[in-house]
Amino acid sequence: MKYQSPKLRQMLAAEYVLGTLRGAARRRFERLLKKDPALVKELRYWERRLAPLQRSFKPVVPREIVWAEIEQRIQAARVVALPVARSVTEDRGRLGFWRTLSAAASLAAVGLGYALWLQLQQAPQVIEQVRTVQVIQPMPYVAMLQPANVPAQWIVVVTPARRSLKVSAAGTYPHDLDTQSLQLWVLDDAGQPHPMGLMPEGSSADLPLPEMKMPQKPVIAVSVEPKGGSPTGLPTGPVVSTAPLLQL
Amino acid sequence: MARTEPADNLESLLRATAGGDALAFRRLYEASSPHLFGLLMRMLQRRDWAEEALQDCYIKIWQKADTYAPEKGQPLTWLMTVARYRALDLLRVRRPEVEMPEEEDAPPMTFADGAAEDPQLRAVEREGIRRLNDCMTGLAPEQRRSVLLAYYEGYTHQELAASLKAPLGTVKSWVRRGLQRLRECLEA
Known part of the structure; x- marks a missing residue:
C-alpha cells in the first residue's frame, strides 16, 4: 500500500x-x-x-476485586522487571507500597507449598530414608506457583546437593501448545532472571539446574514464551506467576 | 456527566504515578476508573471482559504514565483512549459475530450531553465539543450513524453492514466520506 x-x-x-x-x-x-x-x-x-x-459513556464503578488484581499483577511484574543492578535507595516509594501485600501473598503461597510438599514426601517414606536425608542432605528448596484466576499450580523442589530440580504440575495453564511453552526462571538477588527450562506438559518433570550460585533470596517465575522457550534468554512473554523459593 | 476530579488534579496524579507514587496511582484509579469501566462495559458488553480489560489498562497506565504528554489530550481523554484501544483489540479477538445491542441499551446518538453545564470544562474543550457537534450535524444521516456506531460499538465494516442492512462497499464509503467531511468541517 x-x-x-x-x-x-x-x-x-x-x-x-x-x-x-x-x-x-x-x-x-x-x-x-x-x-x-x-x-x-x-x-x-x-x-x-x-x-x-x-x-x-456513562461511568460505572468497577468491583473492588478489580483493584486487588491490578495490585497483584503489578507486584508480579515488578519482581521480574527489576534491572540487573539496583541501588538500595532507589525505588523505595514504589517498593514500600507493595511490600505488605507481597509478603502476605508470599507467605500464603509458601505455607501452601510447604504443606503440599510434606504431603508428597510423607506418604511413601520409611523411617530409614528420613534419617538418611536428614544426615547427609541439606534440605531442599521449595516453592509453589499459582497463577491468578487459573486452576493450575506448580510445585518446584530444588535440591542443590543432588543437582536436582523437580516440577510437579496440577491442572493446566491455558496456552497454545503448538506455538507456546511455559518457561521457568530463577531470579537472583539483583532481580535478574535466569532460564531454568520448560514447564512439563504432563504432571511432573526433572529439569536441569542452571550453573549458578543459589541466590540468598531466590525467587522463581513462570512466563509464557514462544514454543521451545525464550529466544533471548530473558522473559519475553507475560509472567503468569512468581514465588519465593525457600529452604525447608 | 459529573467528573469526580478536576482535570488539573488528574494531571498531577498522573505525574506522581509516573514517578512511582503508588498512593497517587490508587487515587488516579479511584478518580478515573468509573469512566474507563463505563466505556469498557459499553463496548465489550460483558462484565468479565470489561474487568479484565480494565486491569490491562491500569497495568499499562502504571507502566506508561511517564509517556503522557498534554499533546495527547486532557488526562482523562488519554486514559479513555488507552481503554478504547484495549477494547478494540479485545473485540477483534473475541467477538466473532455481531451482537445487536438491546433497544434501551442503544448507543448514544447524541454526545457531549451535559457538557454545557459542566463548570470544570476548559473553554478550549468546550469549543472542541461544540465544533464536533456542529460538524457531526452536517454529515448525511447514514454517514453520522456509521461513524457513531463504529465509535461506540467498536463495529467493523462488516458489522456495520449487517447492522445498517447495507452492502459492505456502501458502508465503507459512508465511513470514509463521513470522516472526510468531518475533517473538512473541523479544519474550516
Whole structure:
C-alpha cells in the first residue's frame, strides 16, 4: 500500500482512531507509527477531535476485586522487571507500597507449598530414608506457583546437593501448545532472571539446574514464551506467576 | 456527566504515578476508573471482559504514565483512549459475530450531553465539543450513524453492514466520506 499519499495517511489514521481499521492492517499501521512522527501527528489529530464523543459513556464503578488484581499483577511484574543492578535507595516509594501485600501473598503461597510438599514426601517414606536425608542432605528448596484466576499450580523442589530440580504440575495453564511453552526462571538477588527450562506438559518433570550460585533470596517465575522457550534468554512473554523459593 | 476530579488534579496524579507514587496511582484509579469501566462495559458488553480489560489498562497506565504528554489530550481523554484501544483489540479477538445491542441499551446518538453545564470544562474543550457537534450535524444521516456506531460499538465494516442492512462497499464509503467531511468541517 502507498503510505505516502497524504489522503490515504489521513484516512488510515482516522479509521484507526474510529476503530474500523482492523486485523493485519491495524497491526501494520501500529508498526508504521513507531517510525513515522508525521503519522503520529495525524493520529493525535483524530484522537483529540473525536475525544468529545467519550463524554457520552456513562461511568460505572468497577468491583473492588478489580483493584486487588491490578495490585497483584503489578507486584508480579515488578519482581521480574527489576534491572540487573539496583541501588538500595532507589525505588523505595514504589517498593514500600507493595511490600505488605507481597509478603502476605508470599507467605500464603509458601505455607501452601510447604504443606503440599510434606504431603508428597510423607506418604511413601520409611523411617530409614528420613534419617538418611536428614544426615547427609541439606534440605531442599521449595516453592509453589499459582497463577491468578487459573486452576493450575506448580510445585518446584530444588535440591542443590543432588543437582536436582523437580516440577510437579496440577491442572493446566491455558496456552497454545503448538506455538507456546511455559518457561521457568530463577531470579537472583539483583532481580535478574535466569532460564531454568520448560514447564512439563504432563504432571511432573526433572529439569536441569542452571550453573549458578543459589541466590540468598531466590525467587522463581513462570512466563509464557514462544514454543521451545525464550529466544533471548530473558522473559519475553507475560509472567503468569512468581514465588519465593525457600529452604525447608 | 459529573467528573469526580478536576482535570488539573488528574494531571498531577498522573505525574506522581509516573514517578512511582503508588498512593497517587490508587487515587488516579479511584478518580478515573468509573469512566474507563463505563466505556469498557459499553463496548465489550460483558462484565468479565470489561474487568479484565480494565486491569490491562491500569497495568499499562502504571507502566506508561511517564509517556503522557498534554499533546495527547486532557488526562482523562488519554486514559479513555488507552481503554478504547484495549477494547478494540479485545473485540477483534473475541467477538466473532455481531451482537445487536438491546433497544434501551442503544448507543448514544447524541454526545457531549451535559457538557454545557459542566463548570470544570476548559473553554478550549468546550469549543472542541461544540465544533464536533456542529460538524457531526452536517454529515448525511447514514454517514453520522456509521461513524457513531463504529465509535461506540467498536463495529467493523462488516458489522456495520449487517447492522445498517447495507452492502459492505456502501458502508465503507459512508465511513470514509463521513470522516472526510468531518475533517473538512473541523479544519474550516
